[in-house]
Amino acid sequence: MTTQVRTITTETACIFCRIVRKEAPASILYEDDKVLAFLDIRPLNQGHTLVIPKQHYETIYDMPEDLVCHIYKTVKRFAVVLKNATKADGITIIQQNGHAAGQEVFHLHVHVVPRYEGQKLPHFRDIPNTSREQLEQVAGEIRQQLQ
Numbered sequence: 001m002t003t004q005v006r007t008i009t010t011e012t013a014c015i016f017c018r019i020v021r022k023e024a025p026a027s028i029l030y031e032d033d034k035v036l037a038f039l040d041i042r043p044l045n046q047g048h049t050l051v052i053p054k055q056h057y058e059t060i061y062d063m064p065e066d067l068v069c070h071i072y073k074t075v076k077r078f079a080v081v082l083k084n085a086t087k088a089d090g091i092t093i094i095q096q097n098g099h100a101a102g103q104e105v106f107h108l109h110v111h112v113v114p115r116y117e118g119q120k121l122p123h124f125r126d127i128p129n130t131s132r133e134q135l136e137q138v139a140g141e142i143r144q145q146l147q
């Protein structure tokens with residue numbers, strides 16, 4: 001009973017669940033019945049994408065393996081699409097579990113980040129917000145690569 005109440009409360013407040021339910025704005029790139037991919041509001045570089053399960057799981061520990069596989073299948077697709085769309089030199093894939101690992105949003109998400117030679121990876125929390133207009137412009141370019 002306690003667990004159930006906590007889960008309902010978490011999903012109601014969770015920003016990524018709100019994006020899944022289209023209650024909060026996001027530049028969505030792809031979705032199917034299980035997964036959603038959208039641009040990070042504080043991108044390290046243009047095209048920095050988050051891939052999440054539509055169902056609320058805080059971390060990878062309690063996620064079913066087949067869902068993990070489905071998420072990473074989408075991550076793989078975006079690694080290729082983003083590399084082409086952004087002309088990146090490389091792609092970093094990061095998934096943080098728990099505060100000690102640097103996790104800030106407790107709805108599992110995989111960062112797929114275009115990288116360029118010589119650029120160091122800062123802590124995600126040190127990156128500033130970007131505008132919705134800028135995100136939508138980048139999203140439009142990436143969506144063309146998805147077709």
Ligand code: 5GP
Pocket residue numbers: 015026027038039040041042043096102103104105106124125
């Ligand atoms: P974490 O440190 O938990 O791995 O990363 C959380 C990420 O979620 C950060 O990169 C942050 O910019 C992103 N984020 C937090 N809130 C929002 C939001 O409302 N919309 C979008 N698109 N990204 C968000």
Ligand code: ZN
Pocket residue numbers: 010011014015016017018055056057106107
């Ligand atoms: Zn959630």
